[in-house]
Amino acid sequence: MTSDNDRRRGLLARLRGRPVARSRGRRRLGAAVRLVAALMLAGGAYAVFAPGAQAQDNPPMSTAASEGKALFDVSCVTCHGRNAQGVEGRGPSLIGVGAASVEFQVSSGRMPMARQEAQAARKPEVFNRDEIDQLAAYIQELGGGPVVPAGDNLHADGNVAIGGELYRINCSQCHAFSGGGGALSSGKYAPSLKPATDRQIYAAMLSGPQNMPVFGDNQITPEQKADIIAYIQQTLKHDGDPGGFNLGRYGPSTEGVAIFLVGIVALVFASLWIAGKS
Amino acid sequence: MKRRKFDMAAVPGNTARAVDERFQAATPLRKLLNKVFPDHWSFLLGEIALFSFIVLLLTGVFLTFFFEPSMTEVIYNGSYAPLRGTPMSAAYASSLDISFDVRGGLIMRQMHHWAALLFMAAIVVHMLRIFFTGAFRKPRETNWIIGSLLFWVGFLAGFTGYSLPDDGLSGTGLRIASAIMLSIPVIGSWLTSSIFGGEFPGTIIISRFFIAHVLLIPALLVALISVHLGLVFKQKHTQWPGPGRTNDNVVGERMFPRYAIKQGGFFMVVFGVIALMGGLFQINPIWLFGPYEAWVVSAASQPDWYVMFLDGSTRLMPDWQIDIPIGDGYVIPPLFWPTVVLPGILVGLSTLYPFLEARYLKDYRSHNLLQRPRDVPFRSGLGAMAVTFYVILTLSGANDVIADKFHISLNAMTWAGRVGLLILPPLAYYVTYRICLGLQQHDREVLAHGVETGIIRRLPDGRFVEVHQPLGVPDEHGHGELPYAGWVVPKKMNRLGALGPAIRGFFYPIEKPAEAPVSPGHPPVEPRPEREEIGSGETRR
Numbered sequence: 001m002t003s004d005n006d007r008r009r010g011l012l013a014r015l016r017g018r019p020v021a022r023s024r025g026r027r028r029l030g031a032a033v034r035l036v037a038a039l040m041l042a043g044g045a046y047a048v049f050a051p052g053a054q055a056q057d058n059p060p061m062s063t064a065a066s067e068g069k070a071l072f073d074v075s076c077v078t079c080h081g082r083n084a085q086g087v088e089g090r091g092p093s094l095i096g097v098g099a100a101s102v103e104f105q106v107s108s109g110r111m112p113m114a115r116q117e118a119q120a121a122r123k124p125e126v127f128n129r130d131e132i133d134q135l136a137a138y139i140q141e142l143g144g145g146p147v148v149p150a151g152d153n154l155h156a157d158g159n160v161a162i163g164g165e166l167y168r169i170n171c172s173q174c175h176a177f178s179g180g181g182g183a184l185s186s187g188k189y190a191p192s193l194k195p196a197t198d199r200q201i202y203a204a205m206l207s208g209p210q211n212m213p214v215f216g217d218n219q220i221t222p223e224q225k226a227d228i229i230a231y232i233q234q235t236l237k238h239d240g241d242p243g244g245f246n247l248g249r250y251g252p253s254t255e256g257v258a259i260f261l262v263g264i265v266a267l268v269f270a271s272l273w274i275a276g277k278s
Numbered sequence: 279m280k281r282r283k284f285d286m287a288a289v290p291g292n293t294a295r296a297v298d299e300r301f302q303a304a305t306p307l308r309k310l311l312n313k314v315f316p317d318h319w320s321f322l323l324g325e326i327a328l329f330s331f332i333v334l335l336l337t338g339v340f341l342t343f344f345f346e347p348s349m350t351e352v353i354y355n356g357s358y359a360p361l362r363g364t365p366m367s368a369a370y371a372s373s374l375d376i377s378f379d380v381r382g383g384l385i386m387r388q389m390h391h392w393a394a395l396l397f398m399a400a401i402v403v404h405m406l407r408i409f410f411t412g413a414f415r416k417p418r419e420t421n422w423i424i425g426s427l428l429f430w431v432g433f434l435a436g437f438t439g440y441s442l443p444d445d446g447l448s449g450t451g452l453r454i455a456s457a458i459m460l461s462i463p464v465i466g467s468w469l470t471s472s473i474f475g476g477e478f479p480g481t482i483i484i485s486r487f488f489i490a491h492v493l494l495i496p497a498l499l500v501a502l503i504s505v506h507l508g509l510v511f512k513q514k515h516t517q518w519p520g521p522g523r524t525n526d527n528v529v530g531e532r533m534f535p536r537y538a539i540k541q542g543g544f545f546m547v548v549f550g551v552i553a554l555m556g557g558l559f560q561i562n563p564i565w566l567f568g569p570y571e572a573w574v575v576s577a578a579s580q581p582d583w584y585v586m587f588l589d590g591s592t593r594l595m596p597d598w599q600i601d602i603p604i605g606d607g608y609v610i611p612p613l614f615w616p617t618v619v620l621p622g623i624l625v626g627l628s629t630l631y632p633f634l635e636a637r638y639l640k641d642y643r644s645h646n647l648l649q650r651p652r653d654v655p656f657r658s659g660l661g662a663m664a665v666t667f668y669v670i671l672t673l674s675g676a677n678d679v680i681a682d683k684f685h686i687s688l689n690a691m692t693w694a695g696r697v698g699l700l701i702l703p704p705l706a707y708y709v710t711y712r713i714c715l716g717l718q719q720h721d722r723e724v725l726a727h728g729v730e731t732g733i734i735r736r737l738p739d740g741r742f743v744e745v746h747q748p749l750g751v752p753d754e755h756g757h758g759e760l761p762y763a764g765w766v767v768p769k770k771m772n773r774l775g776a777l778g779p780a781i782r783g784f785f786y787p788i789e790k791p792a793e794a795p796v797s798p799g800h801p802p803v804e805p806r807p808e809r810e811e812i813g814s815g816e817t818r819r
Contacts, residue, residue, distance in 0.1 A: 118687070160359065160360045161359070161360055161361060161362055161363050161364055164360050164361065164364070164568060165364060165568065168446065168567075168568045168571075168574045168576070169571070169573060169574055172446075172574065172575075172576040172577065173575060173576065173577060174577055175577065176576050176577035176578045177446065177447075177566045177567050177568075177576035177577075177578075178563075178566055178578075180578070181577075181682060182577030182578055182678060182679075182682055183577075183678040183679070183681040183682040183688045184688070185687075185688055185689060186687050186688070186689050187685075187686075187687035187688075187689075187690075189681075189682050190577065231360065234360075235360040236566070239563075239566070241560050241563070242377070242378070242384060242560070243377075243384055243388055243559070243560030243561065243563060244388075244557060244558045244559050244560045245558055245559050245560060246560045246563070247559060247560065247561075249563070249566070250578055250679050250683070251447070251576075251578040251579065251580050251679070252447075252562070252580045252581060252582050252583065252586070253578070253580050253583075253586070253675075253676035253679045254679075255391075255395065255559075255561050255562070255582070255583070256395065256582065256583025256584075256586065256672075256676075257583075258555070258559055259392065259395040259396055259399050259555075259583065260399055262551075262555060262559070263392065263395070263396045263399065263551055263552075263555060264326075264396070264399050264400070264403060266551050267326050267396075267400075267547065267548060267551055268319075268323070268403075270544065270547045270548075270551075271319045271320075271322035271323065271325075271326075271544070272319045274319070274322065274540050274543065274544055274547075275317055275318055275319035275321070275322060276319070277540075
């Protein structure tokens, strides 16, 4: 054996020291023994961990869930697949996304999607409240996952001061200080929070739709979620803009547009007028 | 008791005589009051900047009465509920108090901010007027340099003021400024730690910026503005060429009373526009940004518009980092080029431009007459190039807002900015150059052939010819010999007094339009109407 061969041998072989020349028969025998051992190990492990043949079928779905499945089979199946397992290149698997995700995506009209693009846009919703609940029940019973608490007002006991601080730390990077939204890379964006309901904001935090990270209950507790929602709904949406027209709250960029379109234009007309009176 | 008769009418005269006997003020004052200023709307653009500076001083003094330039941490307990109980710096708390608890504080703050934006905008517009009309040429190069310095000092004033409220947006801007200073090779870290008194943000920066913003920079601005205006007085104002106007005289109005009254009125208008904007448009809602914390950076964090070009250049710069393996190793970060080198080049180019142009044209004479942009195509082209460059950088500074609101990919915006920055300025040069030549050509054509009358005549042999009204006495070919004077050439018959209104008012004509000619072949050319009442505005209709 050349030293070149030696270098190519594996780590284990090198640990064993210099190989002794073995007959072809012995090597074949060793390989066969190793194969049998590996097969037995794999088979045994499968027998231990895999659900037994005696396991029951899934428990029967509730009425709501089966109605949800009927809706799913009409409107969602193209992209999410027959059993919500997802379709490569079209839509992700919905196993484990939970009712919260369904609630957010369907109630804001993002799902069913109109077309494949960088991000699903908000649009008038296709399903009514009952249908959304049925779809949510189906997905929930199919794979489990986070659920939005009951009720339409989720910020009743929220504290806007704490919520404001949490909002600025966790949300303003993308949704902007004003809640007006902002750009992300490659045509993706953080949407405006203006049309969002309490339940949608809560569901978005729980499920992390599209490009948003998940803010689970161990990161932001349900009380803190209520604070954030209170800040968005009470302060950002009802601030009243004490300074006057808010120019869309896009920050200094629209202020720069305003000083030229209003200030400079008005004063140039004034100077035309004054110089014209000579 | 006998009352001594008091002659009220003699008081001003007596007082003036008394003053003159003591201070010999009459001769210089008469000279000053009789000073003549040429009149044209474009000469009033600089005044917008001057007057907004006065508004800045007035509102700024009001704000200092209530602002506390300190980074001491306090718990906010004012009337803005969503921040109550939040720990913040005293500077931010006092800014909130100005906005919510001081009577008239919010409108003062907003007027101050709008006046700052207007100050910078007026400087830029004024500078464009100076540039495109060639007013910077000898003997006024010094004033051009002072003017460009005023832009950069105003830039510093704006930035330090923007940093004072210590809200989330201010702190983000300060962090970027500290990063820019850090990026300077070799001296960067010393510079930053000496300005911030240690590591960013430290505890001293707001106090230092405050004294710079309310004392040092305004003093510098006042000094520069005084020299700027003093030089305008000394060197006299430029004027447009025209009848009776030469390189050696100034045709216009006396300083007193008309010019002074007009300027006083214009100050009121500027003040009014700023007050309206301060009252109607919300600017920089600091209460929504919250107190500055290093981990809070909002989307759409932009500087004010005059700094945005630096933000844009940073966004467009590729990440080209230069490592220099000497000693422990030095790094020139990519940030250095768009934020230190680029403004350095811009300052150098803009201040030196008058000398570069004089050298290029070998023109070292004094010029007191302005040039129309069309008459110097290469300069207008260069100006268009510079404006395009600046606008692309400024738009790129807001490219995330544009991308979001107009549904464009942010990456596409960045690449459009990079490509546009290289391609569009030369294109703007070419297009402007051609437009200037075209306008000149049109003027020369009118001088040679006369004004189009809009009348087509059919000759007995069936040809059609267009009837022109010559401006001067034509030769046998119908061509005039009027020289090209670099001033407005009438292009329409009504500017000659033949057809329509001869005198144009503001928005609508002062004179009634004349009747249309009855016989199409022979337009009645009436004598010029008397022009005694030009511009009074009272006699319309």
